[in-house]
Amino acid sequence: MSQQTANDVKHRLVPSPAGRVHVVEQGEGPLVLLVHGFPESWYSWRHQLPALAAAGYRAAALDVRGYGRSSKPRATDAYRMRELVEDNAAVVQALGERSAVIVGHDWGATIAADSALLRPDVFHAVGLLSVPYTPPGGPMPSEAFAHMGGTGGEEEFYVSYFQEPGRAEAEIEPDVRGWLAGFYAALSADTMPAAGSPDPHFVTRGGKLRDRFPTGALPAWLTEADLDVYAEEFERTGLTGALNRYRNMDRDWKDLTAFTGAPITQPALFIAGALDASTTWLAAAIEAFPTTLPGLSASHILENCGHWLQQEHPEATNQLLTTWLSTLPT
Known part of the structure; x- marks a missing residue:
């Protein structure tokens, strides 16, 4: 070659x-x-x-x-x-x-x-x-995820949050670039929240997922230009197609x-x-x-x-x- x-x-x-x-x-x-x-x-x-x-x-x-x-x-x-x-x-x-x-x-x-x-x-x-x-x-996945919130149900697992049509889109799409930056940072080794901080995989009842995202510098692996590539695609397409993967987990459970x-x-x-x-x-x-x-x-x-x-x-x-x-x- x-x-x-x-x-x-x-x-x-x-x-x-x-x-x-x-x-x-x-x-x-x-x-x-x-x-x-x-x-x-x-x-x-x-x-x-x-x-x-x-x-x-x-x-x-x-x-x-x-x-x-x-x-x-x-x-x-x-x-x-x-x-x-x-x-x-x-x-x-x-x-x-x-x-x-x-x-x-x-x-x-x-x-x-x-x-x-x-x-x-x-x-x-x-x-x-x-x-x-x-x-x-x-x-069944939806039933398993429903039990993953904190004691008393004050928290909701992010997968359950994503499964309701339109809900996550309403949070993400007004500021796609900012949301992506926070989501990537929340799960990156050099920028994830410190031990003991609220877990970004969960949503406080009545809140938003991004409430727990870190703010500040991007992860070392993600340049501003890289973030632009991701943001431009999702600003063009919206998030529904991507989020629909989460909305089929119970169907997959039955299909397989x-x-x-x-x-x-x-x-x-x-x-x-x-x-x-x-x-x-x-x-x-x-x-x-x-x-x-x-x-x-x-x-x-x-x-x-x-x-x-x-x-x-x-x-x-x-x-x-x-x-x-x-x-x-x-």
């Missing part, structure tokens, strides 16, 4: 069940599909695209339906997990490939995991960043009943931040990996790292990803 090819970033729109998916590609070689989380876009993989290309892979970062330049169906139930899995499979086909490695962060990790679970014919390996795999099943307790058997990788709440809240899921991810190659916890790990620690993330990819059969 020539250096010129490795440095060539291509934007394209490819057909999908949603209509079209925006994909950003770099490099040539085995396909690695990169799936972002909330509230991000393909741009969250800006450090991984050139690193994977230089290592001999065709890296393709997409905008999940509802985000960026991808289609945004009006129906809330168009954002259920089965639909997103089929989008991913359609992207692989549209790029002229039969199979791919899929890597996801945050919601993208869950989407990647379920893509590997539902379409093992397409996705032969899976990398999970920040959010560990939890097999389908258990209590046939996969209750099912392991993912393909080769897998897990990377998380030591200071990410997902690492502690979902510690039991990580401990269950020998059963739930029997093909797990390695599990890494990055020190001094929050939730946005591939942006907070891009070099470490790139090294772990490329090392793992090099072990996979081609």
Whole structure:
């Protein structure tokens, strides 16, 4: 692969069940599909695209339906997990490939995991960043989240807050850039609230999520220009498509009943931040990996790292990803 090819970033729109998916590609070689989380876009993989290309892979970062330049169906139930899995499979086909490695962060990790679970014919390996795999099943999500508030119900978990149509949009959309800056800072290692401060994952009854966000300097990983990229996209698209992912969790629970307790058997990788709440809240899921991810190659916890790990620690993330990819059969 020539250096010129490795440095060539291509934007394209490819057909999908949603209509079209925006994909950003770099490099040539085995396909690695990169799936972002909330509230991000393909741009969250800006450090991984050139690193994977230089290592001999065709890296393709997409905008999940509802985000960026991808289609945004009006129906809330168009954002259920089965639909997103089929989008991913359609992207692989549209790029002229039969199979791919899929890597996801945050919601993208869950989407990647379920893509590997539902379409093992397409996705032969899976990398999970920040959010560990939890097999389908258990209590209905909305009921579980409803019990996560503080004693007496004076707090509400952010997922429950996001699930009510229009509610979070009313908070975020009047000041998209400021809200994003606070949300990113709240979950970043260098700017997150000090221990003992009110948890930014919860909303005080009658309040707003941003009431608990830190103010001041941006996280070290986020420049003003980076923030502009994210803000401009969400100012254009609004937040409903992104938030609709949270509004389908009960539908997913019902849709995936046939996969209750099912392991993912393909080769897998897990990377998380030591200071990410997902690492502690979902510690039991990580401990269950020998059963739930029997093909797990390695599990890494990055020190001094929050939730946005591939942006907070891009070099470490790139090294772990490329090392793992090099072990996979081609």
